[in-house]
Amino acid sequence: MEIAIRYYSKLGHTKDIAQAMAEEAGVTAVSIADESSLQKKADILFLGGAPYANVMDKKLRAYAEAIDPSMVSKIVLFTTSNWSRRTVMSLRRILERKGIEVEKRYFYAHMLNIQNRIPKAKEFIRSFLD
Template sequence: MNVEVRYYSKSGNTKKIANAIAKQVGISAKSIHEPLQGEVDILFLGTGIYAFDIDPELKEYISTLNPTSIKMVVVFSTAAIVKSAYEKTKKYLQAQGLNVSEKEYHCPGHYMILRTGRPNSDDIKKAEQFAKSIINSL
């Protein structure tokens, strides 16, 4: 099974979660600036929310994804204010013709004075458990 983890992170919050997911799966997390190679069974795709939307750079990345070479995308996210990036990310992924898992992982992210210390060790453990549950469900 080919599993990949890609993320877009401005502050490092989403990168922390991406690394936790990748560690659990036994691979390395990579930024969206590193293209996918070959067929992918599961793409864990992570983002934060910036000005109540996903970043235009992530939208551009999604537009380059080939739906015939990716079986399923699993969304994970961090944000200081909103509860999840799932719906916004899912909208762009589905518009590209990609299959999006109904399961997602989200945790608060630190921004300025909000959510200090997040993601924390508990968030990291939960991200690892989430990744394990996705892989075990296949």
Template sequence: MGRVEVRYYSRTKAGNTRRIAEAIAEGAATKAVSIDDEPKLTEKADILFLGGAPYANIMAPELRQYAEELDPGMVGKIVLFTTSNWSRRTVLALKKIFKGKGIAVAEDYFYAHMLNIDGKIEAARQFGAENGV
């Protein structure tokens, strides 16, 4: 397996997105890092799991900025995840940004409805294990 990174954006440090990111990271045998704490990749990632949630049905500006500033040479493939009560718009918007930059994006992504986070933790671990190779 190559280098795997997990990055996420959450307005609340103890929130649902962080919990899902940590479960994905556990499955992929790596750690989850908030883009607030470590905004740029310091080494090339063969696989980058990236996620966040929409706020008022709009992607967080911080996550959009991260996506737009991501150096295509620093990542092989991106695997997306989202937590939300509204929709999967964040995933669709991120796919569009990354495809426009020529970055490979996995077709499959992980979605956890915010009202069922506890029920999605094990599935998130499995998703990390299956897609982190």
């Protein structure tokens, strides 16, 4: 199964979660700041981001809007924030509108609890690998 992990992170919280998941899955987590579009087909794309003043960064929005539905079978979302989970809701809306299947479950970590959530992030991705 081909797993891809992509994220956008300004402060490093979402990156930490992405990297923990990547370690568990044996892949490399790639920042969407370093990749304009997915280069290889994936069975599952894990896509993460966070809200800044209520909205995700426009680079992440543009990345999601540009995903070619033929490149991914399914997307699983993850997010970090101070309180809001709206990045997940917004990404889901964008992706489902494109006809992409988005997993119901998503992973959330509070920004002050990232290190404690790393084992849970690994457990979360593991449940998709079995």
